[in-house]
Amino acid sequence: MTEVVRLSNVHKRFGDNHVLKGIDLSIRKGxxxxxxxxxxxxxxxxxxxxxxxxxxxxxxxxxxGHTFGKGISSTDLKQLRQDVGIVFQSYNLFPHLTVERNITLAPRSVRKLPAEQARKIAADVLAQVGLSDKAGCYPEQLSGGQQQRVAIARSLAMDPQLMLFDEVTSALDPQLTGEVLRVIEKLAAGGMTMVLVTHEMAFAMKLAHRVIFMHEGRIHEQGGADILRNPQTAELRQFVSNGL
Incomplete structure (x- = not known):
């Protein structure tokens, strides 16, 4: 299968803090x-x-298909942003723009799509996340779960090859968490390649083809969902037993 992501001996430091210590990782399409x-x-x-x-x-x-180390040209970076969608714990929606305008902003400014085509894409992705009736709303009129689903829709509007999710449910209560996780499940059913940083162990076991346990800047253990049921290292056993 086609490789979408490859990390080769990746190191990252913040000052004296050596955060990533030689990460090797390959992720296939789907x-x-x-x-x-x-x-x-x-x-x-x-x-x-x-x-x-x-x-x-x-x-x-x-x-x-974009390869980079310390440097990347602005042209490549622009294309990378189109190919990769990323959703964070904080929704990062523009409060002064409606839901529709939050979603159409990048397709119009980056992909240079005409307004009508951008609005059609916004309608499609809002339907995908179950928010067709919220196009004219402002972020403050939405619940946290709805805002997070708009953030996902905004990424989908760029038609990415890869979606990255960074603890997208950690600020939500259990009911709103369920709303967002159902959207991610729907994306999974459609074959989207996804990487999820998550604390939702049950969700990881249900959805992920592979679970990666990181410890002190390294990939400490990885495998199918069964590694959470039968950890091979003391560190993962402790992590799972703490219910984190």
Whole structure:
């Protein structure tokens, strides 16, 4: 199968803090990978490096055909942003724009699509996340779960090859978490390649083709969902037993 993501000997430091210590990872088209681990283990940093939001200190990353290390041209970066969608814990919606305008902004400014085509895409992705009736609303009129679903729709509007999710449910209560996870399940059913940094262990077991446990800046253990039922290392056993 086609490889969508490859990290080769990736290191990342913030000052004296060596956060990623030689990460090697390959993700195939259509694969769903869940990254778990304690706070500070490097999982969110690894995700941000995949979208070049953090510049690595050593190694090489290839994502959707774009290869970069310490530098990347602005042209390549623009194309990378079209090929990769990323959704964060904070929704990052523009409060002064309606839901529809939040979604159409990038297709119109980056992809240079005409207004009518951008609105059609917005309607399609809002239907996909179950929010067709919210196009004219402002973010403050939506619940947290609805805002997060709009954030997902905004990424989908760019027709990405890869979706990255960084703890997207950690600020939500259980009911709103369920709303967002159902949208992600729907994307999975459609064959979207996804990497999820998550603390939702049951969801990771249900959805992920592969679970990666990070510990102290390294991939400590990985495998199918069964590694959460039968951890091979003391560190993962402790992590699972703590219910994190």
């Amino acid at each position: 694969e769903i990978v869940a990254i778990i681990g304690q706070s500070g283990s490097g999982k969110s940093t690894a995700l941000r490096c995949m979208d070049h939001l953090e510049i690595i200190d050593e190694g090489e990353i290839t994502v959707c």
